[in-house]
Amino acid sequence: MAKITFIQPDGTSQTVTADPGLTVMEAAKLNAIAGVEAECGGACACATCHVYIDEAWRAKTGKPATMEEDMLDFAFDVQDTSRLACQIKVTADLDGLVVRVPAKQF
Amino acid sequence: MPQDLPPPTDVAIETDALIIGAGPCGLFAVFELGLLDIKAHVVDILGKSGGQCAELYPEKPIYDIPALPIVTGQELTDRLLQQIKPFNPTFHLGERIDGLKRQSDGRFAVATDAGKTFLAKVVVIAAGGGSFTPKRPPLEGIEAFEGTSVHYAVRRMEAFKDKHILIVGGGDSALDWTLNLQPLAKSLTLLHRRDDFRGAPHSVEQMRQLVASGKMRLMIGQVGGLHGTGAELEAVTVKTKDGDERIACNAMLPFFGLTMKLGPIADWGLNLEENLIPVDTERFETSTPGIFAIGDINTYPGKLKLILSGFHEAALMSQAAQKIVYPGKKVLFQYTTSSSSLQKKLGVK
Structure with missing residues (x-):
C-alpha cells in the first residue's frame, strides 16, 4: 500500500491509499478525485489525467517517456513537473507521493 | 428537436x-442488421472507420475480444470491415450528424453538416464517447473569438491572407499549416511548449529553414491570454521561460488534438444521463422508438464499456429494428453455420 495525496487548485487535499501495480490515475479514479478525468481510460491518448508532481517526489516518479511527453503537448499549462497520472505506476517507493491537480484539464 | 435543418x-x-x-x-451493427436484410448507411465525423480503435489506439493490443487473444485497434477495424463487406454499406466519412426530425410517415429525416439528408426507418447511435471535436484551450474569453479570429481548422486558406497568424502546437497539423500559410501571412509565429516536435521530421526541417531565413518566428512557450475587441483578436500573451511577451496576432490556430463530445445528438430530445443515452436491455432502444443506442454511448444497469458488450447489443438491437423495418414479417431465428439463406447473404454459398 502506498499513500498518495492529491492537492486541488484551491488548496484542499485528499490522501488515498493505493495498491502497488495500479497507476496514479487509477488510484485517483477509484477515489473519485476531482480534476483527474482520464477520458481515454489510461491509453496515454488524451492528456486529461495531467498532474504536477511535488518537487520532492520528482526524482522518484522519473521523467515522462517519449509517448507521454508527446501527449503532454495536448495538456494545458504544462510545467517541468507535469506528468500524466496514467503513466505513473504505484510502487512501495512512492508511499507518501504528493501530486497537484491542475486548475483545468482539457 | 432542432428545427434549423440545413436545406x-x-x-x-x-x-x-x-x-x-x-x-x-x-461496424458490427452493419453485419447484424445485414443478416436480417436491413441495409445501412454509416456516418462518422472522422475521415476513416474504426472510431477510437483507429484514432486513439490503432497500435495498441486489445486482449478481450472473444477468440482473438490479441488484436490491435487497427486490425480489429480491418477485420470488421472485411466481415461486413458482403452487406456493402455506404460510408459517409468526415461528416457530422446534425439535426433529426421525425416525418409524418414515421421515418427520421437526419441531416449532416455536409448538407446531406437521410431518410431512415431506424437510427442506430453507435457514437462511442461522442463525436471527435478539436480541443478548445481553456483560455478566458476564447469563445468570443472563435470563427472570426480563432480557428480549429482551415477551411479556406485565402481567409488567412495578410494576417498576423499564431499557430499553436507541435504535431503535423500545426506544422503543415505553418508551412502552407506562411507564404500568405503578413507574419507567422509557431508556438510550441518545447523545442521538440511530434510532426514529420521533413516538415520540422522545412519549418526550421523558414525560421533561419527570417520568414517566420518559432516561440517556445504557452498561450497565457487573449486580447481583443469583440470578436476580433488583437494580441496574445505568450508565457515563455524568460517571462511573458505580448505579440500582435489577429488569427490564431490552436492544434491540441481531439476530444469527444456528445454534440448535436444532445438536442434530439432523447433522455440523457450524464451525456449517456439510457436504453432498455431487450431492444437497446432510446426514449424515442426507432432510435437505438449501442456501445459506449448507452447506459443501463450493469453496463460495461467493452467492445464485446457492444457486439451483443448490436445483435439484439437488430432483432428489434427488424420489427420496425419489416413490420408483420415472421421471423425465423437462424444460425450462420447452417442457414443457406444467411450463407447466401454472406456470399459464401
Missing part, C-alpha cells in the same frame, strides 16, 4: 438504417 439536398438518401459512428459497434 435538404436535391434527393434525400433513403435507407433502412442509419448508423451514427463507424467504430467497432457501428
Whole structure:
C-alpha cells in the first residue's frame, strides 16, 4: 500500500491509499478525485489525467517517456513537473507521493 | 428537436438504417442488421472507420475480444470491415450528424453538416464517447473569438491572407499549416511548449529553414491570454521561460488534438444521463422508438464499456429494428453455420 495525496487548485487535499501495480490515475479514479478525468481510460491518448508532481517526489516518479511527453503537448499549462497520472505506476517507493491537480484539464 | 435543418439536398438518401459512428459497434451493427436484410448507411465525423480503435489506439493490443487473444485497434477495424463487406454499406466519412426530425410517415429525416439528408426507418447511435471535436484551450474569453479570429481548422486558406497568424502546437497539423500559410501571412509565429516536435521530421526541417531565413518566428512557450475587441483578436500573451511577451496576432490556430463530445445528438430530445443515452436491455432502444443506442454511448444497469458488450447489443438491437423495418414479417431465428439463406447473404454459398 502506498499513500498518495492529491492537492486541488484551491488548496484542499485528499490522501488515498493505493495498491502497488495500479497507476496514479487509477488510484485517483477509484477515489473519485476531482480534476483527474482520464477520458481515454489510461491509453496515454488524451492528456486529461495531467498532474504536477511535488518537487520532492520528482526524482522518484522519473521523467515522462517519449509517448507521454508527446501527449503532454495536448495538456494545458504544462510545467517541468507535469506528468500524466496514467503513466505513473504505484510502487512501495512512492508511499507518501504528493501530486497537484491542475486548475483545468482539457 | 432542432428545427434549423440545413436545406435538404436535391434527393434525400433513403435507407433502412442509419448508423451514427463507424467504430467497432457501428461496424458490427452493419453485419447484424445485414443478416436480417436491413441495409445501412454509416456516418462518422472522422475521415476513416474504426472510431477510437483507429484514432486513439490503432497500435495498441486489445486482449478481450472473444477468440482473438490479441488484436490491435487497427486490425480489429480491418477485420470488421472485411466481415461486413458482403452487406456493402455506404460510408459517409468526415461528416457530422446534425439535426433529426421525425416525418409524418414515421421515418427520421437526419441531416449532416455536409448538407446531406437521410431518410431512415431506424437510427442506430453507435457514437462511442461522442463525436471527435478539436480541443478548445481553456483560455478566458476564447469563445468570443472563435470563427472570426480563432480557428480549429482551415477551411479556406485565402481567409488567412495578410494576417498576423499564431499557430499553436507541435504535431503535423500545426506544422503543415505553418508551412502552407506562411507564404500568405503578413507574419507567422509557431508556438510550441518545447523545442521538440511530434510532426514529420521533413516538415520540422522545412519549418526550421523558414525560421533561419527570417520568414517566420518559432516561440517556445504557452498561450497565457487573449486580447481583443469583440470578436476580433488583437494580441496574445505568450508565457515563455524568460517571462511573458505580448505579440500582435489577429488569427490564431490552436492544434491540441481531439476530444469527444456528445454534440448535436444532445438536442434530439432523447433522455440523457450524464451525456449517456439510457436504453432498455431487450431492444437497446432510446426514449424515442426507432432510435437505438449501442456501445459506449448507452447506459443501463450493469453496463460495461467493452467492445464485446457492444457486439451483443448490436445483435439484439437488430432483432428489434427488424420489427420496425419489416413490420408483420415472421421471423425465423437462424444460425450462420447452417442457414443457406444467411450463407447466401454472406456470399459464401
